[in-house]
Amino acid sequence: MTLNVKRPFARLFLMSLLLASVVSSSSGYVAHAAVTVPDTIRVAFFMNGSTFKSITPVATLQSAGGLNIYWRDPQVNLPVTTIPAGQGVRFGMDGYRALIVETADFNSALAVLKKVQVSSNAAFVTQLSKAGQIVYQVTEGAYSSAAGAASALTKWTNAGVASGVKSLQSARVAGPWGVEAGPYSSEAEAKSAADQLGGAGLDAFVALKPQNGVLSYILRIGQEKDGSTLASLQQAAAAAGALNVRVPESNEPYASIRNDMTYNGSKNIAVPMYVIPVSAGAVLRADPAGEGGIQLVERSKRIYRGSMEVSVYNQSLAVVNDVDFEQYLYSVVGGEVSASWPLEAQKAQAVAARSYALFAGVGYQIANVVDTTLSQAYNGISSENPNSTAGVTQTAGEVLTSGGKIINAVFSANSGGITADNKIEIWGGDNSYLSAGVASPDEGPQNGKLDWYYVALPLGDVGYIRSDLVVDSGQDHISGSNYLKVTGEGTAVRSRPQIVSTVEPIARLGAGALVVELGKVPEYTDYSWIEAPMTSEQLLTALNKRAKTPIAGPLLTLEVSKTGPSGRVTEVKANGIAVNVGVGDNLRGALNGLKSTLFSVEETGRYTVLNGDGTTREIPAQSGGLQAVDSDGQVRAIQDQNLYVMDGNGKLRAGTTTPKFIFSGKGFGHGLGMSQWGARGLAEQGYDYQYILQYYYKNVTIEKDA
Structure with a gap:
């Protein structure tokens, strides 16, 4: 009787705690404290810096409402001229x-x-x-x-x-x-x-x-x-x-002031070009004279808010955008997350982006940030949208702090279902405010996507066919695997489970063609992906660009040798020897640009074969030709690139006679801090931006500019 009384009480008490936790975390408190959020931010487009080098010999500006040009240096700020609406200045x-x-x-x-x-x-x-x-x-x-x-x-x-x-x-x-x-x-x-x-x-x-x-x-x-x-x-x-x-x-x-004839080409119309000496420290600034922003022709003709400052830095032309900080975030947030995402995800992104931008101070000598993903992608007014702007406006001045200091609020596109551990897996830093190993609802990119079949073609090639383009034929291959039947003419077989218009299919099949089913995989997205087979030569070249000790070719084997707490790869072995590329996140670039380090690798050219004398041979470590016994009992040498073997579980497996490597993984980016797709997932579950931020960043406070 005592136990029967206590159990309901214990459950009620626990449920009360959970409800209190959810309520408090979804209606968080924003502290008004002594942090200072500046009114403006300086964004470098072109600069010859130590960590950012983007060089241009000329900068061309224009604005729909005209431009006011000023001379600025430590002593003076003087008007120069006005450039008429729609006309350029260089x-x-x-x-x-x-x-x-x-x-x-x-x-x-x-x-x-x-x-x-x-x-x-x-x-x-x-x-x-x-x-x-x-x-x-x-x-x-x-x-x-x-x-x-x-x-x-x-x-x-x-x-x-x-x-x-x-x-x-x-x-x-x-x-x-x-x-x-x-x-x-x-x-x-x-x-x-x-x-x-x-x-x-x-x-x-x-x-x-x-x-x-x-x-x-x-x-x-x-x-x-x-x-x-x-x-x-x-x-x-x-x-x-x-x-x-x-x-x-x-x-x-x-x-x-030179009369430049280059910009207008055959029109034979001069454009003023202001030419600044290398050593004198002069700065020319352009402000919009009317409505609209400033177009920077050499940055894909994008249009930006704020002022443009042109100077010479490290013997190269430098172009810096001095822009209202919150307006800068309109573009950053609009470029980082989709306009259709929930407002709470936009707000979470706004606070993270604001914190990230402020963490480094003047991180690039004459600028706070740059316009690339070395800082945050900043593409001007074209990236803005009402939803992202609302996310910025409704969190104006809010930043993430730990110990009274603004944190380096790193984020990535998709953490593949679990966030990374910085100390062990990514950059080696001990960022105590990054929630490592946290489950993240990142599956959003797969919503509405069809699966793809991994198939063997009649002539021996392998590839992927989208699941709605084949049906079960009702027939079995001699191996026991299923035959699939193609339903339409010209059906594309692709090197990875994704339609890429710029990449030709590896084959096109006619209606009624039979293919052997080798497996079924999700469509290639930021959440789940499979890269097309990479050759030994491709990977050896990529690895040796990053490896501190070059790998002697040829590359015969490549295997995952160490993983971290979240399952991310921290070390690979090439030809049985560990490859040192520095910090763990460098593996993405070293392996020919993988989307994340949360991956596995299939070595299609590596297997064990049983020789005719009963001994085994490890391929490709042990050389020698391969032979097979046909169904009629005849022995023939295997000359084709592709071959098929039964694995230890009796399943048909596609292999190759030379080393090739297929990478399968999850996520896009380093996986630290907030996952943008995870933030969307949490917002769709009803959580607000404060809960989302404190889910991905631990022991932090959301503070507002005093």
């Missing part, structure tokens, strides 16, 4: 260039340009006024040294890209050395003075320079490769009527 670096040809014929200059552009993205046509006529200089490069430009000039000359074109001067190395004249009272006056000097055969460009807190118009005269000719150039410029000609110091800031 920015470059005043470095060393190969001046290939100077001609008065625009079409000839354009023809040379097109030849150079075949193998260079740093080719330009610049318009000048010289000797009473308009001329066009075709240059290539933005080199950091005169030697680099000289080598390029030799290449273009030997290639004959300007052959047949009448040049007004010899091909030469052009550089950033020159003399300065001015200041002039207006841009028009400076332009008139440049034309006057051009009449004397000098290369003269209008330029901007801060002087005594104001921005002055000056001239930069000459494009010299060194300082040896500056004295004579100074005399020639003064003799031609230039005002206050002087030889400037190399660290004096300026921005030359």
